[in-house]
Amino acid sequence: MDKLILYLQYPFVRYALIVGVLIALCSSLLGVTLVLKRFSFIGDGLSHVAFGAMAIAAVLQLTNEMVIILPVTVISAVLLLRTGKNARIQGDAAIAMVSVGALAFGYLLMNVFSTSPNLSGDVCSTLFGSTSILTLTQTEVWVCVVLSVAVVLIFLFFYNRIFAVTFDEDFSRAAGTRADAYNLMIAVVIAVIIVLAMNLVGSLLISALVIFPALSAMRVFNSFRSVTVCSAILSVVSAFFGIVLSILAGTPVGSTIVAVDVAVFLVCYAVGAAKGGFRK
Amino acid sequence: MAFITATDLSLGYDSQVIVSGLNFTVNRGDYLCIVGENGSGKTTLMKTLLHLKEPVGGQIVTGDGLKKNEIGYLPQQTLVQRDFPASVKEIVLSGCQGRCGMRPFYNREEKSLARENMERMGILALADRCYRDLSGGQQQRVLLARALCATRKILLLDEPVAGLDPVVTAQMYDLIKDLNRDGITIIMISHDIEAAMKYASHILHIGDRVFFGTIDEYRKSETGHFFIEGQKDGVESNG
Ligand SMILES: Nc1ncnc2c1ncn2[C@@H]1O[C@H](COP(=O)(O)OP(=O)(O)O)[C@@H](O)[C@H]1O
Numbered sequence: 001m002d003k004l005i006l007y008l009q010y011p012f013v014r015y016a017l018i019v020g021v022l023i024a025l026c027s028s029l030l031g032v033t034l035v036l037k038r039f040s041f042i043g044d045g046l047s048h049v050a051f052g053a054m055a056i057a058a059v060l061q062l063t064n065e066m067v068i069i070l071p072v073t074v075i076s077a078v079l080l081l082r083t084g085k086n087a088r089i090q091g092d093a094a095i096a097m098v099s100v101g102a103l104a105f106g107y108l109l110m111n112v113f114s115t116s117p118n119l120s121g122d123v124c125s126t127l128f129g130s131t132s133i134l135t136l137t138q139t140e141v142w143v144c145v146v147l148s149v150a151v152v153l154i155f156l157f158f159y160n161r162i163f164a165v166t167f168d169e170d171f172s173r174a175a176g177t178r179a180d181a182y183n184l185m186i187a188v189v190i191a192v193i194i195v196l197a198m199n200l201v202g203s204l205l206i207s208a209l210v211i212f213p214a215l216s217a218m219r220v221f222n223s224f225r226s227v228t229v230c231s232a233i234l235s236v237v238s239a240f241f242g243i244v245l246s247i248l249a250g251t252p253v254g255s256t257i258v259a260v261d262v263a264v265f266l267v268c269y270a271v272g273a274a275k276g277g278f279r280k
Numbered sequence: 281m282a283f284i285t286a287t288d289l290s291l292g293y294d295s296q297v298i299v300s301g302l303n304f305t306v307n308r309g310d311y312l313c314i315v316g317e318n319g320s321g322k323t324t325l326m327k328t329l330l331h332l333k334e335p336v337g338g339q340i341v342t343g344d345g346l347k348k349n350e351i352g353y354l355p356q357q358t359l360v361q362r363d364f365p366a367s368v369k370e371i372v373l374s375g376c377q378g379r380c381g382m383r384p385f386y387n388r389e390e391k392s393l394a395r396e397n398m399e400r401m402g403i404l405a406l407a408d409r410c411y412r413d414l415s416g417g418q419q420q421r422v423l424l425a426r427a428l429c430a431t432r433k434i435l436l437l438d439e440p441v442a443g444l445d446p447v448v449t450a451q452m453y454d455l456i457k458d459l460n461r462d463g464i465t466i467i468m469i470s471h472d473i474e475a476a477m478k479y480a481s482h483i484l485h486i487g488d489r490v491f492f493g494t495i496d497e498y499r500k501s502e503t504g505h506f507f508i509e510g511q512k513d514g515v516e517s518n519g
């Protein structure tokens with residue numbers, strides 16, 4: 001405990017906690033929609049695209065990597081959503097192609113052009129986010145705060161529409177809701193969340209951050225609202241304890257958070273099973 | 281002027297035509313049953329009527345004060361819905377979204393409308409239950425209540441009794457008949473030609489041959505005669 005208080009004196013630890021909690025909150029909000037709409041693969045694909053974009057940014061030696069990563073990821077989100085709908089090109093296959101391709105190119109670029117002496121360290125930290133959360137500048141913290149607040153506001157404002165479009169797209173469309181516009185919005189928000197979350201857990205572990213809290217909450221609760229609230233709480237709590245644990249134990253931040261998420265999921269699974277018999 | 285007038289309508293995907301030459305009208309208070317073999321394009325027709333997709337040819341004109349988004353819809357069940365964590369109340373209320381316009385939240389009036397429709401469908405006691413835990417018949421009532429929140433005029437039902445047992449099926453048909461008696465126009469897709477002949481006022485038969493007319497006209501027509509007998513034979517040889 002003393003050690004924790006000591007660490008909290010350092011601004012970088014406070015930054016990490018603030019940013020971590022905000023990112024966890026955002027990523028959990030759309031988790032339910034993502035899981036139910038079978039969009040989770042899009043999340044996975046996008047995180048790899050973000051990795052590729054990061055590599056390009058690194059090669060160009062940009063000071064603010066967001067300038068490249070954010071637009072590239074958002075555009076990919078829109079494109080992936082399009083192909084996912086197209087019955088002729090298999091949506092899954094397209095996503096797999098893009099995501100593996102982006103990974104390969106990203107690594108290739110970094111390898112060929114990198115001037116860094118510790119290449120594998122760099123790659124590892126982009127993939128697993130080992131240190132970036134602890135090296136945030138004040139500007140990065142502010143960007144993160146602003147984007148997170150925007151995501152939360154958008155989610156609250158469109159909560160009812162997001163529910164309706166997720167539950168039954170055809171019905172919403174027949175009732176005059178512009179479902180395509182909302183799908184697009186969801187995809188863009190997911191892209192933003194992924195770019196944010198890269199700082200926290202690295203690109204390989206983002207899906208876990210998005211999906212685990214939603215799956216955990218779905219085990220225990222029965223209405224969309226309670227599932228959403230619960231997954232937000234679970235996600236924030238897991239991220240907080242994950243970060244604290246990793247600081248105290250000296251483990252990598254991203255994987256510790258995900259490990260906590262997994263543990264929470266197992267508990268929820270057991271609770272759900274005990275509560276209502278076994279649901280598939 | 282009729283609610284819906286379809287003239288020389290052809291349907292399909294990517295300009296590949298599935299049915300063509302559809303001409304029919306739906307007037308206020310009608311009970312139209314759409315029958316035809318599997319894959320003949322019934323669901324496609326319904327989606328076209330809902331403006332979810334464009335017709336390949338011909339046109340659909342809505343009239344008699346019916347607006348595009350005043351149509352209630354009960355879709356064939358999709359996979360997503362089967363494990364969706366949502367309470368009955370949330371789902372029924374989502375039927376009101378067409379009334380909201382740009383307003384982000386539901387108002388009191390819409391909440392009481394949802395309540396009213398749950399009561400009408402006899403599912404008020406289930407309001408806080410989870411949709412995925414309900415029986416097939418209860419789920420259909422929930423979706424029907426949602427559709428009623430979207431409209432007071434016309435309901436489009438895509439195989440509302442698919443997968444229900446005979447008792448629940450009969451209840452469902454009675455429920456729909458009551459709605460029709462209360463003045464709601466019904467367009468229903470059905471495989472069950474006997475029920476169609478019993479409840480409907482008009483029949484639209486699509487497939488190799490296309491027929492549109494009243495029940496009596498259908499019974500006398502060659503298409504109808506053929507199809508009704510065919511189904512009876514099918515039932516006898518099956519069971
Ligand atoms: N999204 C789609 N793209 C291409 N063809 C489709 C699509 N949906 C259905 N079809 C085809 O259209 C035909 C009619 O389908 P449908 O309207 O669902 O029939 P029904 O509801 O009468 O059983 C079928 O041959 C089906 O294969």
Ligand SMILES: [Mg+2]
Nearest residue numbers: 322323324356
């Ligand atoms: Mg069908």
